[in-house]
Amino acid sequence: MRSHPGAKGSRESIVNNNKSSLYTVSFNKLITQDFINAHAVITYNSSPGVAAAIEGIPVFVTDPNPRISQAYEVSNHSLSLLENPQMPDRQTWVEKLSMSHWNMLEAHSGSAWQHIKKYI
Numbered sequence: 001m002r003s004h005p006g007a008k009g010s011r012e013s014i015v016n017n018n019k020s021s022l023y024t025v026s027f028n029k030l031i032t033q034d035f036i037n038a039h040a041v042i043t044y045n046s047s048p049g050v051a052a053a054i055e056g057i058p059v060f061v062t063d064p065n066p067r068i069s070q071a072y073e074v075s076n077h078s079l080s081l082l083e084n085p086q087m088p089d090r091q092t093w094v095e096k097l098s099m100s101h102w103n104m105l106e107a108h109s110g111s112a113w114q115h116i117k118k119y120i
Contacts, residue, residue, distance in 0.1 A: 031048055032051070035052060038057050040076075042059075042062065042079070043069070045068045049069055049075060052071070053071050053090060053093075056087070059076065060075060060079060060081075061076075061077060064077075074088050
């Protein structure tokens, strides 16, 4: 289990309240360290699902709203598949994802706006 990096005291709270042997709490600085031996990643709708999918790790998104999680399209939606998760083709998804991110040079030059304004 990994807490949100911006949530002060949440790791300590999870550790202190962990009465289960089903999970351990991560203290790794980088999420990619947690991916090393991961069978799958379960998330409600946050960006670790995107990072896991990019790394080729099966993702389970539990948020029922498909518009909320950017990983929803390439994720499993039922935890009943946890032992045998599906790993869909990610090529089209990652291409769409990459087209929604712009660097500062593209923003300053106007090329991002030239692309985006066609859809408004």
